[in-house]
Amino acid sequence: GANFGECYSYFADENCLNIASDRIINLDHGDPTMFAAYWHAVGGASTTVILGWQRMSYFANKQLFWFVEQELEREIRSLHKVVGNAVTEGRHIVIGTGSTQLFQAALYALAPPDRSKPASVVSASPFYSSYPLITDYLKSEIYRWAGDAMSFQPQSPNDAYIELVTSPNNPDGTTRHPVVNGTGPVVYDLAYYWPHYTPIIAAADHDLMLFTVSKSTGHAGTRIGWAIVKDVEVAKRMAKFVELNTIGVSQDAQIRATHILRTVVNAYAQKGSSPYALDRREGLDRNKLFHYGYSVMEYRWRQLQAAVSGGDRFSVPHFPPEFCSFFGEMITPHPAFAWLRCNKESDCHGVLKAEGILTRSGLHFGANSEYVRVSMLDQHSSFNIFLNRMKALSSVEV
Numbered sequence: 001g002a003n004f005g006e007c008y009s010y011f012a013d014e015n016c017l018n019i020a021s022d023r024i025i026n027l028d029h030g031d032p033t034m035f036a037a038y039w040h041a042v043g044g045a046s047t048t049v050i051l052g053w054q055r056m057s058y059f060a061n062k063q064l065f066w067f068v069e070q071e072l073e074r075e076i077r078s079l080h081k082v083v084g085n086a087v088t089e090g091r092h093i094v095i096g097t098g099s100t101q102l103f104q105a106a107l108y109a110l111a112p113p114d115r116s117k118p119a120s121v122v123s124a125s126p127f128y129s130s131y132p133l134i135t136d137y138l139k140s141e142i143y144r145w146a147g148d149a150m151s152f153q154p155q156s157p158n159d160a161y162i163e164l165v166t167s168p169n170n171p172d173g174t175t176r177h178p179v180v181n182g183t184g185p186v187v188y189d190l191a192y193y194w195p196h197y198t199p200i201i202a203a204a205d206h207d208l209m210l211f212t213v214s215k216s217t218g219h220a221g222t223r224i225g226w227a228i229v230k231d232v233e234v235a236k237r238m239a240k241f242v243e244l245n246t247i248g249v250s251q252d253a254q255i256r257a258t259h260i261l262r263t264v265v266n267a268y269a270q271k272g273s274s275p276y277a278l279d280r281r282e283g284l285d286r287n288k289l290f291h292y293g294y295s296v297m298e299y300r301w302r303q304l305q306a307a308v309s310g311g312d313r314f315s316v317p318h319f320p321p322e323f324c325s326f327f328g329e330m331i332t333p334h335p336a337f338a339w340l341r342c343n344k345e346s347d348c349h350g351v352l353k354a355e356g357i358l359t360r361s362g363l364h365f366g367a368n369s370e371y372v373r374v375s376m377l378d379q380h381s382s383f384n385i386f387l388n389r390m391k392a393l394s395s396v397e398v
């Protein structure tokens with residue numbers, strides 16, 4: 001067996017590059033396992049203990065959104081204040097079992113219930129591969145997937161549609177805006193709008209925004225997401241969906257998410273307010289999540305860009321720097337996924353699979369098979385093996 005302990009550091013060293021050279025590296029899912037090193041360093045401060053008699057009721061509070069843990073709501077608002085990535089004042093917060101449940105709640109809340117045909121759900125390609133699957137698996141009569149928003153045009157004012165805008169985008173990391181020429185509702189999926197992935201340009205202030213702990217802190221398994229909603233009637237319908245679907249959201253998971261977010265917020269609160277200078281030591285040493293995330297992602301993108309530049313077989317995107325209000329300086333985006341293109345082979349997924357690298361084909365995102373999406377969020381040992389293989393592949397003439 002390989003000794004992964006040698007590879008605990010995110011900076012590749014000889015040991016990391018030499019281990020398990022035949023191991024299959026799975027970068028198909030966006031599983032954010034790289035954050036475990038950060039939480040390991042944080043240690044006990046992020047621990048949750050729930051006693052046998054606690055949190056037993058269906059009800060978390062006696063108010064309108066009765067399943068929403070009030071302390072979690074408070075930490076979410078504090079976190080957005082620290083980061084400056086979204087406006088929460090005067091907005092309603094609905095908690096869900098991952099943002100995946102809230103995405104469905106949003107479709108339920110926004111699709112008109114009384115039309116002769118379902119509302120068209122659209123998103124500009126390449127779009128997150130789960131959107132078409134989640135939209136259509138129950139064959140709803142009030143909404144259905146209608147594909148690429150770029151080629152969608154409402155036929156009449158009565159033609160209902162819902163546009164999904166993912167920014168930064170999964171899979172290609174670009175900043176997105178609505179593209180449909182119409183007045184239909186827009187769902188902003190801002191799962192990746194955090195300083196470790198992208199410069200924070202402004203506090204997002206849209207009618208309906210989705211966030212998740214999966215991509216902010218890495219706690220994908222806790223299954224907690226949140227929606228920030230302007231209109232109370234939309235928020236109520238979303239909460240109704242969560243009530244009908246799962247009678248609320250696990251209190252245990254909400255409490256864990258509360259402690260996790262509190263740990264993140266507290267590390268920054270000790271040092272006044274933003275901007276928070278980009279100093280590497282602020283990361284693992286001082287428990288600053290976004291500093292840790294930024295330095296890992298910056299390192300990984302630099303290494304990947306260097307690896308593929310050894311030839312012209314592959315290309316990965318390069319992004320222009322922009323001013324980040326959180327760090328107080330110009331930074332380049334470092335997306336959670338690399339949208340990698342095979343420049344000379346048409347089955348890019350197959351090319352990488354043959355080398356023990358599992359990725360997701362562009363075909364799943366409404367794009368073509370010359371592209372694959374590669375997770376940049378795996379643990380350090382896997383990423384370093386991936387990098388090593390990409391270096392070798394890039395230097396092969398095809």
Ligand code: PMP
Pocket residue numbers: 030097098099100101128166170189191211212213214220223224225
């Ligand atoms: N939206 C986007 C754009 C995503 O990439 C993901 C996770 N891959 C999700 C939503 C789902 O997040 P969650 O774990 O909160 O359900």
